[in-house]
Amino acid sequence: MSNEQNNPLSGEYIPETFIPHTESHGTKKLWRTFWILSFITIIDFVIYFTFGPSMARNITFVAIGIVKAILIVGIFMHLGDEAKFLRWMIVLPAAIFLSYLAWLLLLEGSFVSTY
Amino acid sequence: MSNSATVSTKTWAGGRSPFNVSYGKLMMWVFLLSDAFTFSSLLVGYGAIRFSYSGSATPWPEPSTVFNHFPFAHGINLPLLFVSLMTFILIFSSVTMVLAVEAGHRNSKAEVAKYMVYTILGGAAFLSCQAWEWTQFIHEGGRLDSNLFNFTNEAKIKADHLKLFDHVHWELADKQPGPVPFASLFFIVTGFHGFHVLSGVVINIVIWLNVVRGTYERRGHYEMVEKVGLYWHFVDLVWVFVFTFYYLI
Numbered sequence: 001m002s003n004e005q006n007n008p009l010s011g012e013y014i015p016e017t018f019i020p021h022t023e024s025h026g027t028k029k030l031w032r033t034f035w036i037l038s039f040i041t042i043i044d045f046v047i048y049f050t051f052g053p054s055m056a057r058n059i060t061f062v063a064i065g066i067v068k069a070i071l072i073v074g075i076f077m078h079l080g081d082e083a084k085f086l087r088w089m090i091v092l093p094a095a096i097f098l099s100y101l102a103w104l105l106l107l108e109g110s111f112v113s114t115y
Numbered sequence: 116m117s118n119s120a121t122v123s124t125k126t127w128a129g130g131r132s133p134f135n136v137s138y139g140k141l142m143m144w145v146f147l148l149s150d151a152f153t154f155s156s157l158l159v160g161y162g163a164i165r166f167s168y169s170g171s172a173t174p175w176p177e178p179s180t181v182f183n184h185f186p187f188a189h190g191i192n193l194p195l196l197f198v199s200l201m202t203f204i205l206i207f208s209s210v211t212m213v214l215a216v217e218a219g220h221r222n223s224k225a226e227v228a229k230y231m232v233y234t235i236l237g238g239a240a241f242l243s244c245q246a247w248e249w250t251q252f253i254h255e256g257g258r259l260d261s262n263l264f265n266f267t268n269e270a271k272i273k274a275d276h277l278k279l280f281d282h283v284h285w286e287l288a289d290k291q292p293g294p295v296p297f298a299s300l301f302f303i304v305t306g307f308h309g310f311h312v313l314s315g316v317v318i319n320i321v322i323w324l325n326v327v328r329g330t331y332e333r334r335g336h337y338e339m340v341e342k343v344g345l346y347w348h349f350v351d352l353v354w355v356f357v358f359t360f361y362y363l364i
Contacts, residue, residue, distance in 0.1 A: 093148060
């Protein structure tokens with residue numbers, strides 16, 4: 001089965017229509033990710049009712065959220081299986097911009113109520 | 116490959132995709148990246164506005180005192196339970212989506228169609244839950260331009276010590292205007308996410324129809340299912356953070 005397409009007129013190869021051949025890696029890993037995600041959500045639930053509101057609890061929730069994000073993007077969205085350049089093209093801008101936004105919020109956010 | 120002579124082995128030498136990915140899928144990733152920025156701006160805006168109410172005379176309400184309802188359990192204080200159910204629904208529809216993608220890799224038309232239907236049903240269930248939650252919130256006084264949730268610490272302590280079935284009485288009393296952005300941002304952020312879910316369901320239905328009609332079988336690959344799958348998982352990803360910042364923190 002050829003996934004590449006050629007220009008119907010000139011017969012030239014068109015890189016833009018390139019579709020890489022994909023193979024199934026089975027469903028075991030996918031179901032395992034599903035159970036891990038469900039289990040982590042239950043841990044969220046348990047932490048919420050075990051500990052009162054505190055900064056440590058908030059940091060834990062955000063950390064758990066990031067773990068969930070890595071599982072969803074890396075395994076469900078198959079970013080972990082993609083080419084190196086695609087991985088970095090997605091992860092780097094997101095990581096830089098989002099940490100900058102979060103840093104600004106933590107730095108400037110508390111000033112808003114004081115003025 | 117007839118063009119093998121022109122294809123270099125170097126990544127950026129041309130003649131092939133440096134990302135080893137089709138144009139459509141690459142563009143879907145770029146779109147999702149930009150959408151991630153939109154959602155993070157909304158959430159950071161939420162954080163900044165919530166920050167500005169610390170120490171204010173009208174404190175930001177505890178989410179657990181507002182979103183504490185469950186269908187058919189009226190008057191019982193059940194914080195976080197309903198949103199956790201919504202989270203599970205979305206995680207489950209995410210796994211059925213990725214199973215559809217996996218079946219597409221094996222060119223199994225019947226299985227792709229089956230898992231797409233499960234995903235569509237999961238999305239519809241999530242939207243129904245959100246409609247119920249919005250109805251409840253509006254019924255109790257949440258509006259885009261006003262908010263009747265103003266819980267002082269005293270009211271919060273009182274609520275925590277109420278017996279299970281007394282909650283409904285407390286709910287109806289002590290209502291005073293609270294921070295307006297609490298309600299408006301709830302509608303904006305969950306509404307923007309819900310609109311993404313709605314578009315995801317519509318796109319999933321279109322792709323499912325194409326699967327059933329054999330469009331992708333004739334094309335020889337199920338890459339469209341992969342692309343719509345990326346979008347669907349992104350919607351799940353955003354919900355993880357809406358859940359964290361809106362209901363947990």
